[in-house]
Each structure stands twice: as structure tokens, then as C-alpha cells.
Amino acid sequence: xxxxxxxxxxxxxxxxxxxxxxxxxxxxxxxxxxxxxxxxxxxxxxxxxxxxxxxxxxxxxxxxxxxxxxxxxxxxxxxxxxxxxxxxxxxxxxxxxxxxxxxxxxxxxxxxxxxxxxxxxxxxxxxxxxxxxxxxxxxxxxxxxxxxxxxxxxxxxx
Amino acid sequence: xxxxxxxxxxxxxxxxxxxxxxxxxxxxxxxxxxxxxxxxxxxxxxxxxxxxxxxxxxxxxxxxxxxxxxxxxxxxxxxxxxxxxxxxxxxxxxxxxxxxxxxxxxxxxxxxxxxxxxxxxxxxxxxxxxxxxxxxxxxxxxxxxxxxxxxxxxxxxxxxxxxxxxxxxxxxxxxxxxxxxxxxxxxxxxxxxxxxxxxxxxxxxxxxxxxxxxxxxxxxxxxxxxxxxxxxxxxxxxxxxxxxxxxxxxxxxxxxxxxxxx
Numbered sequence: 500x501x502x503x504x505x506x507x508x509x510x511x512x513x514x515x516x517x518x519x520x521x522x523x524x525x526x527x528x529x530x531x532x533x534x535x536x537x538x539x540x541x542x543x544x545x546x547x548x549x550x551x552x553x554x555x556x557x558x559x560x561x562x563x564x565x566x567x568x569x570x571x572x573x574x575x576x577x578x579x580x581x582x583x584x585x586x587x588x589x590x591x592x593x594x595x596x597x598x599x600x601x602x603x604x605x606x607x608x609x610x611x612x613x614x615x616x617x618x619x620x621x622x623x624x625x626x627x628x629x630x631x632x633x634x635x636x637x638x639x640x641x642x643x644x645x646x647x648x649x650x651x652x653x654x655x656x657x
Numbered sequence: 658x659x660x661x662x663x664x665x666x667x668x669x670x671x672x673x674x675x676x677x678x679x680x681x682x683x684x685x686x687x688x689x690x691x692x693x694x695x696x697x698x699x700x701x702x703x704x705x706x707x708x709x710x711x712x713x714x715x716x717x718x719x720x721x722x723x724x725x726x727x728x729x730x731x732x733x734x735x736x737x738x739x740x741x742x743x744x745x746x747x748x749x750x751x752x753x754x755x756x757x758x759x760x761x762x763x764x765x766x767x768x769x770x771x772x773x774x775x776x777x778x779x780x781x782x783x784x785x786x787x788x789x790x791x792x793x794x795x796x797x798x799x800x801x802x803x804x805x806x807x808x809x810x811x812x813x814x815x816x817x818x819x820x821x822x823x824x825x826x827x828x829x830x831x832x833x834x835x836x837x838x839x840x841x842x843x844x845x846x847x848x849x850x851x852x853x854x855x856x857x858x859x860x861x862x863x864x865x866x867x868x869x870x871x872x873x874x875x876x877x878x879x880x881x882x883x884x885x886x887x888x889x890x891x892x893x894x895x896x897x898x899x900x901x902x903x904x905x906x907x908x909x910x911x912x913x914x915x916x917x918x919x
Contacts (some may be wrong), residue, residue, distance in 0.1 A: 518680065521669060543667045544819070547733055556707065563667050563737070564659070567681065610732065631819035632731020635845040 507568045509534070510578025518565040523579050527547045527565035536576035540634070547633035550573050550606035557613040559632075574607035579612065588650045595646035607633045611647045611652055618654035619655055623648065635653060658682055658794060660703050661737040663730065663760075664746045683739065688796050691715055700762075701799040702741025702859050706753075710735070719800065720915055721809025721908075722760055723827055725753040728813060731820055740862050741795045747781040747913060748822075750848035754781070756811040756827030758845035768793030778845070778855040781898045807832035808915030810820035810908040813847070814900050823848040824892035827904040829881065829912045831863055844876070849897050856883040858906060868913045873906045880905035 510574040516531045521548070525542075527536045529550075540548030545612040553567075579586045579611070588611050591597070600602045607630065609645040614621060614629040614643045621629065627648050635643060659665055660679045668674045682688060688703035698715060699888035709715060711910070716723050729738055729752050743753045754777065759806035760901050763774045769792045780787050780795065789795070803878040807831035815821035826847030834840045844859035859879040888894040 523666065526753075542670060544663055544734055547731065550733055556705075557732050560734045562661075562663050562679075564662065564679075565664070565911070567662075613732075628819060629732055632733045635728045 500506045503566050505566055505575055506560050507571055510575060511571045511584060516565075520566060522565045523549070523561050523566055524553075524563040525560035528560060531565075534575060535604050538605055540602060540606075544547075544563040545632075545634070546603070547610060547630075548603050548606040549590050550609045550633065552609065552613055555616075557610055560575075562581070563564070574609070576609060577610060582601040586612070587653050588615070588647065591653070592643070594647065595642045597638060597642040597646035598635075603633060603635040603637075608637065614647070615654060616653050619651060621648070621651060658745075660688075660742040661739040663734050663738040664742060679766075682794060685796065688741070696802045698800040699765075700796055700800065700899030701884075702764075702795045703739045703755075706738055706740075707732070709740070714787060716804050717906060719756075719760060719809060721756040721811045721830060721912065722753070724811035725756040725826075725828065725881050728752045728811075728823075733779075740798065744777065744780055744788065745787055747756065747783070747785050747787050747852070748876040749784055749850060749852055750823040750827055751781075751853065752811070752813060752823055752827065752847070754846070754863075755826050755845035755847040756809060756830075758853055759799060759809055759811075759828035759830035759843045761830070761843055762798040765797045765799060766793050767796050774799070774804040776855075778853065781792075781852040783851045788824060789820055795901075804832050806834070807841075810909045810911035812904045812911070813905060814892075817888060820842070824917045825886075825897050825900045825904055826853075827901060827908045829905065829908040831868065831909065831912050831916060833913075833916050837867055839866055839872075840869050844880065844909075846883060846901055849886040849901050852884075854883055856880060859883065863909065868909060873909055875911055877902035877906045 502517045515612045528537050538548040540546035544559045544562045551560045626644050676810045683703035688701040690701045694700045743751045758778045762777045811828045813823040813826035828845040831842040840858040842863040844856045847853045862875035862879050881898045884901050886897040887889045
């Protein structure tokens with residue numbers, strides 16, 4: 500198949516790349532743009548490790564074709580910290596030890612940020628339901644839920 | 658055909674389908690909008706689960722359809738997956754389909770010979786199989802006018818609360834007259850046959866009654882009787898048949914309560 504030229508915005512920067520017509524956004528991010536912060540877990544939309552937002556909508560980048568993001572706005576984990584300064588969610592994940600192997604972490608952070616943008620004061624149940632599509636095989640989720648709730652608390656105060 | 662891609666991209670990855678041409682159909686205006694005209698909703702086939710959940714007027718009119726859309730996959734999946742895709746993927750367990758059937762939705766189908774309308778229950782014919790002709794796509798769903806005192810609901814049984822596939826799903830839609838007697842009803846079952854079913858006998862158990870315990874018992878019996886499920890690790894045949902009856906009664910109670918509120 501022919502290579503396609505895609506122009507898009509990633510983390511606020513205009514980016515263009517070439518990709519195959521059947522290449523996923525996940526693969527384009529990692530293999531064409533060498534933005535390897537977004538992880539591949541299952542590759543079938545079950546685990547959420549590859550979560551990104553496209554035009555503000557949370558999705559699994561393994562289930563999006565790279566050609567579909569032409570003209571769209573993509574946000575990935577690379578855009579989360581402000582230079583050296585971590586996003587409150589990132590800081591709280593560290594403080595609460597909400598990660599071990601770290602493969603699920605970028606996806607969980609992106610999904611958590613997407614939740615807090617819509618709901619700055621989620622209940623524990625709301626956090627757990629929102630993050631149901633992000634699997635973590637290390638932590639048992641408690642620390643993740645605590646970290647998200649704590650970050651939400653801090654972000655509401657500022 | 659690519660809409661949300663949540664089924665197709667997995668099939669491409671697994672080499673189950675190897676399309677030579679892929680057409681992205683989700684930038685067609687009619688397919689992307691939820692429109693309301695004279696009290697009737699037209700739901701674009703490429704509207705996503707999240708968009709349906711966020712649409713207040715649609716939630717007020719058709720909460721049962723939203724019940725179904727809400728249960729599909731995760732937030733990530735609902736951000737992509739479309740109602741038209743859920744129907745045309747033709748899984749017997751598709752969560753958004755029974756409530757659409759119960760609602761009396763008509764699929765607007767466009768193809769080389771023009772546009773035609775087909776009841777949603779006539780689209781899926783078996784696992785992965787539809788009645789669509791080559792070149793036809795479902796572009797939108799036309800929902801009937803919502804009379805006062807009407808309500809709908811969808812319930813499913815799954816071992817887990819999220820990220821699971823229905824073992825049984827039941828959609829119930831009913832309307833009451835001024836005296837509280839059920840004047841119209843439609844009942845649809847998912848995951849208990851080779852395709853989602855419209856069950857007239859179950860609806861007949863409600864019409865003309867006050868949807869009291871006796872009517873609900875009849876509904877339950879009729880729902881169970883309509884099942885012809887598979888027997889697998891996710892649910893035995895006997896279990897699915899029994900649960901269909903139980904969920905039909907519960908869904909009818911929710912639909913009744915919602916009808917009372919409008």
C-alpha cells in the first residue's frame with residue numbers, strides 16, 4: 500500500500516509524518532515519530548496502555564488508524580509535564596507509589612487527566628469506572644485510585 | 658467500511674479480514690449528528706457511545722438506548738465505537754441493539770439503489786452476518802415520536818461490572834395511557850439467539866395490563882420461552898434462559914418507573 504502523508508497536531512506542535520494506510524496511530528507515534536511514551540499492551544483495545552486523546556476524546560491509539568488523525572489534535576504522555584515540572588497527577592502517582600513496572604502508567608495518566616478535565620471532584624466509584632479500561636497487573640489499583648483522588652484534591656485547591 | 662474501528666482494526670490485526678480498500682464513513686454529516694425534529698430523534702450511525710451519553714435531550718427521551726451504549730467497553734472504546742458499527746458487526750450480544758429494537762428504531766440504509774428503511778431487528782441475521790446488500794451502509798436510525806408516559810430500559814448480565822460481553826441482554830420499551838394501563842410495548846433480547854430478537858409474545862404480556870406482578874410474571878415466562886441460546890463457558894443454556902426472564906421483569910420495572918416520571 501502507498502505511504503500517506505499526515506499532518507496533525509501533537510501536544511500543541513504541528514507534526515507531519517508518513518505512514519502506511521493500515522498503520523495504527525500507536526505504531527505511527529512509536530515507530531515513525533519515536534514518541535515511545537505511549538505503550539503497547541494488548542493491541543486490541545482491552546488494556547488502555549496506549550491511551551491518548553484525539554480532539555479531547557480519550558481513546559486507545561491501537562484502535563485508531565494513523566491516517567485518521569489528519570487535521571486533528573492529539574495529546575500524548577509526552578505533553579503532560581511542563582518541561583521539568585511534573586503534572587500533579589504524575590507527582591501524585593510517584594508519591595503514592597501508584598506504579599511498579601510502569602507499562603500501564605502513561606495510559607492511566609492520560610485517562611486520569613481526561614477524567615479530571617470533565618469531573619474535577621470524582622468519587623472513588625467514578626474514578627474506578629472511568630479507569631475500568633486501563634489494566635494494571637502490578638498495583639492492585641488502590642494506590643492508583645488514591646493518587647488520582649489526591650491529585651484531584653490538589654488541583655481543586657489551586 | 659471503517660466507522661469507529663473498534664472491531665475492524667482488531668480483525669485486521671488478526672488477519673481475519675484483509676481489506677484491499679478501506680472507506681472511512683464517519684465524516685458524513687448525517688452519520689455524525691443527533692438531530693431532533695418534531696419530537697422525533699434521528700441518530701447518526703457513526704455517533705459514538707460517549708456522544709450519546711453526553712446528549713441531555715436524548716438521555717431524557719430514550720434512557721434505555723443510553724443504558725445500552727453506556728455498557729459497551731471502556732471509556733476509550735465508547736469514545737470511538739459507533740451505534741451503526743455495533744449493529745453491523747452483528748454480534749448477537751451487541752449491547753446497543755436490543756434497546757434500539759425495543760424503541761422501534763428504523764435503520765436508514767443507503768446503497769447503490771438509493772435509500773431504504775429497515776427495522777433494526779431485520780439487519781443482523783446471524784453472528785457477523787447482516788441483511789445489507791453489497792455496497793449498502795446504515796447511515797442513521799429514525800426513532801418514533803415519544804408519547805407522554807413512556808419509558809425504556811436495557812439490562813444485561815455479565816460476570817464483571819465493566820469491560821464484559823453480555824451473557825443475556827434485555828431491552829424493554831413501554832407506554833402507558835392516562836389511567837396507567839400499558840398501551841404499547843416492545844421487548845428485545847440479546848445474546849440468547851444467533852441474533853438480537855424482537856419478542857412479540859413478551860410485549861403482548863404487558864399490553865392492556867397495569868404492568869403488575871401477574872403481567873411481569875407472564876413477561877418473564879414469554880422472554881424465557883423465546884430464548885434459543887448457545888451453551889458456553891460464559892453461560893449455560895439453562896442459565897441464559899432463566900436470566901432472560903429475570904432481566905425482562907427487572908427492565909420492565911425500570912421502564913415503568915421511567916414512564917411514570919414523564
